[in-house]
Amino acid sequence: MDARLAVFLMLAIAAPAYAQQVHKCRERGQVVYQSAPCASGISEKAWDATPEAEPTIADKVRLLRIDRELKARNAPSVGYATGATVTTSTSACESAKAQRKAAYDAAGVHRSFAMSSHWDNIVQAACK
Known part of the structure; x- marks a missing residue:
């Protein structure tokens, strides 16, 4: 009670x-x-x-x-991609061109012929 x-x-x-x-x-x-x-x-x-x-x-x-x-829905996925990935030569080519441009910009007008040949060969190999 x-x-x-x-x-x-x-x-x-x-x-x-x-x-x-x-x-x-x-x-x-x-x-x-x-x-x-x-x-x-x-x-x-x-x-x-x-x-x-x-x-x-x-x-x-x-x-x-x-x-x-x-x-949970907005969290970044940690696992591997389930689909096939295809690397395109264009993205490798564009990446090589961007790296060459950055190297040329860093060297300025005083870049050597050897440096230019080196980066041109890398771009040519990536863009085949």
Whole structure:
């Protein structure tokens, strides 16, 4: 009997959230928002401000599952590709050309004939 009384008292003490009103008043030329009615008695606007209920445990679990699913879906794949990969000679050719250009830019106008021959041979081999 004491346990039932304790539970009843705890439920009775827990105050339910009642809807409150917000009033938009104009006092001395300035706009004021307050929970009490305006002192002048004329509210420019009044609306109900019902507080949001606390999410239940079921809602929290649901949101946690959704969050985990989204993280798993958006995570980068770690495994190997399942399809066949075909390397195209164009990408190797373009890569060799880009490397040659970077080397030429680094050397500037003072590059040697040996350097030019070296990079031209690499590009020719990649672009066959």
